[in-house]
Amino acid sequence: MSDTEYKIKNATMDLLLKDGNFGFTLYDVAEKSKVSRTVIHYYFRSRENLLSIVTKEILANLVKPRHDKLLGKENLKTKILRFLEASDKTCEKYPYIDVFLMVRHTTSKDLQTFFDDTLESFKDLMSEVEYGIDRKKIKYKNAQYFLSDLFALSSFSYIFSNFFCTLDIESIHQIKFIDCSDKNTRILKFLFTE
Known part of the structure; x- marks a missing residue:
């Protein structure tokens, strides 16, 4: 797994489990992980x-x-x-x-x-x-x-x-x-x- 994938998954876990943001968007993940939505789509295809x-x-x-x-x-x-x-x-x-x-x-x-x-x-x-x-x-x-x-x-x-x-x-x-x-x-x- 690349560092970028790791950052994206960790940011998503933090949004869910630390912040309680169960309706997060890919924009939220992009902001938290400091990775563009395009990169998130490249690695994960969809929310x-x-x-x-x-x-x-x-x-x-x-x-x-x-x-x-x-x-x-x-x-x-x-x-x-x-x-x-x-x-x-x-x-x-x-x-x-x-x-x-x-x-x-x-x-x-x-x-x-x-x-x-x-x-x-x-x-x-x-x-x-x-x-x-x-x-x-x-x-x-x-x-x-x-x-x-x-x-x-x-x-x-x-x-x-x-x-x-x-x-x-x-x-x-x-x-x-x-x-x-x-x-x-x-x-x-x-x-x-x-």
């Missing part, structure tokens, strides 16, 4: 093709490694903590990643296939969660609610932190850093009974 290529890279390099933390052989609490730590690293750099996945899911075959495969690989995880629920170690009635809250709690604080930093309230501008270790401890206490 849709560029978006498809970048989506595949996001899934392979950012999303899958994070989800894989939930599939290890460790106990459930350890896997959840590893997932939360990986989420912190990813979401701190790319706060809109999970929103991007939800927004694009209905229109991207790549995302639909990825999540179908992920759900298949999560069968053992779901069984572990159900077992924890049955043994009263998890504060939920079903595994689906548990996973829904886990994913929401792991990423959305970064979106709201970024949002509050953009508001013109003097005291809010001091919010620059989220203490991830404290956040993860609170999440574990919220999800588990012990």
